[in-house]
Amino acid sequence: MALAIFDLDNTLIAGDSDHSWGVFLVEKQLVDAEVYRHANDGFYADYKNGTLDIRAYLQFSLAPLTQHSMEDLQKLHAEFMQKHIEPLMLPKAEALLKRHREQGDHLLIITATNGFVTRPIAKRLGVDDILATDPEVVDGRYTGNFVGTPCFQAGKITHLHEWLKSNHHSLEGAYFYSDSINDLPLLELVDNPVAVDADERLSHIARERDWTMLSLRD
Numbered sequence: 001m002a003l004a005i006f007d008l009d010n011t012l013i014a015g016d017s018d019h020s021w022g023v024f025l026v027e028k029q030l031v032d033a034e035v036y037r038h039a040n041d042g043f044y045a046d047y048k049n050g051t052l053d054i055r056a057y058l059q060f061s062l063a064p065l066t067q068h069s070m071e072d073l074q075k076l077h078a079e080f081m082q083k084h085i086e087p088l089m090l091p092k093a094e095a096l097l098k099r100h101r102e103q104g105d106h107l108l109i110i111t112a113t114n115g116f117v118t119r120p121i122a123k124r125l126g127v128d129d130i131l132a133t134d135p136e137v138v139d140g141r142y143t144g145n146f147v148g149t150p151c152f153q154a155g156k157i158t159h160l161h162e163w164l165k166s167n168h169h170s171l172e173g174a175y176f177y178s179d180s181i182n183d184l185p186l187l188e189l190v191d192n193p194v195a196v197d198a199d200e201r202l203s204h205i206a207r208e209r210d211w212t213m214l215s216l217r218d
Contacts, residue, residue, distance in 0.1 A: 001103075001104045001105055001106060001108050002105045002106075002107060002172070002173040002175065002192075003105065003111075003169050003170070003171065003173075003174040003175070004100040004105040004106065004107050004108065004177075005108045005110055005145075005160075005175060005176040005177070005190065006097075006107070006108070006110070006123040006127070006173070006175060006176075006178075007109070007110065007111060007176075007177060007178035007180065007183055007184070007196075008111040008113065008118055008121065008122070009021060009111065009113060009179075009218060010018075010094045010179040010180065010197065011093075011177055011178055011179045011180075011196045011197070011216075012090065012097070012109070012125060012216075013020045013089060013090060013093070013115050013121070014045075014090055014217060015088040015091075016120060017084075017085060017088075017113050017117050017121060018044075018061060018112075018114070018117060019041075019043075019044045019131070020080075020084045020085070020088070021039060021061075021080060021084075021117050022036065022037075022040035023040070023084070024076075024079075024080045024083070024084055025064055026040075026075070029136050030067070030076075031065060039060055039090045040060075043056075043057045043060065043061075046075070047090040047180075048180075048199065050182055050201070051196065052152075052182075054112065054150045054153075054155075055150065058114070058125045058133065058146050058150060059061060059144070061114065062114060062142065062144050062146060063133050063144050063160045065116060065135060065142035065143050065144065066141065066143060066144045066202070069141070069168075070140060070141070073109065073116070073142075074218055077116070077117075081116070081120060081121070085124070086119055087123075090137055090216045090217060092094065092127065092215075092216040092217070093108045093125075093216045094144055096113055096177075096216065097125060097126065097127065100162050100175075101126070103186070105130045105175075105207075106125075106128050106129070106169055107127045108127065108129045108131065108163075109122050109125075109128070109129070109131070109132075109197065110129050110130075110131065110132075110151060110156045110159065110160060110176075110186065111131070111132050111133075111151065112129045112132075112150065112151050112152035112153075112155075112156070112182070113132060113133070113135060113170070114133050114134065114137065114146070115130070115132040115133065115134040116137050116142070118130060119132065122187040129163070131151055131156070131159040131163055132151055132161065133146050133148065133151045133152065134147045135147070149190050152182065153182050153183070153185060154185045156168060156183065156185070156186045157185055157186055157189060160186070163181065166197075170192070171189065171190060173191050174190040174191055174192065175190060175191075175192040175193075175194060175195055176189075176190040176192070176194065177194045177196045178194075178195070178196060178198075178202070179195070179196050179197050179198050179199060179202065180198075180199055180202060181199055181201040181202045181205075183202075184205065187202075187211070192212070193206075193211045194211065194212045194213070194214060195211055195212070195213045195214075196214055196215070196216055197214075197215050197217055198214060199211065
């Protein structure tokens with residue numbers, strides 16, 4: 001049994017759940033539409049360029065969670081899943097997950113997107129575990145802060161090693177599927193790196209190093 005690790009956004013789903021949550025907040029008029037849309041798009045562009053200030057982005061993206069109760073946030077997330085995430089589901093991605101599941105592999109998502117947004121998506125995909133940047137909760141409400149190291153770039157390796165300490169899994173024969181140059185540190189760590197619908201820089205590296213490349217969209 002191997003560990004099958006997956007990035008989430010633009011890998012297992014055909015879009016970015018973090019950015020989509022921001023779009024949803026604008027649609028619901030829960031934030032200042034013009035200001036929030038501009039900032040949301042700017043952070044997303046930085047992410048794609050590999051220049052994202054993850055701490056500044058987390059401060060921005062977690063702030064709206066502080067304005068609502070857990071009950072209201074759950075209702076909002078259910079609506080978000082239906083309107084924004086279901087249309088991003090990829091049959092080929094679900095088939096890939098099924099194949100690894102049938103091989104007896106342990107399925108693990110590692111994502112920079114915060115756990116409030118992503119844990120329900122991982123559950124929808126039937127993935128065994130998820131490592132994400134977790135928002136801080138105090139007295140039953142989100143504080144706008146995050147816990148520990150952001151699960152981003154090399155931080156994904158930090159989260160993975162911490163997780164491995166408390167599990168019986170190892171990285172021997174492990175797979176990691178990702179679309180993004182931001183995930184190069186973890187791709188370089190595993191035995192079976194796979195570039196999925198990769199951005200231009202990751203595609204170049206994958207071809208140069210003879211890594212497996214595939215598309216879950218065509």
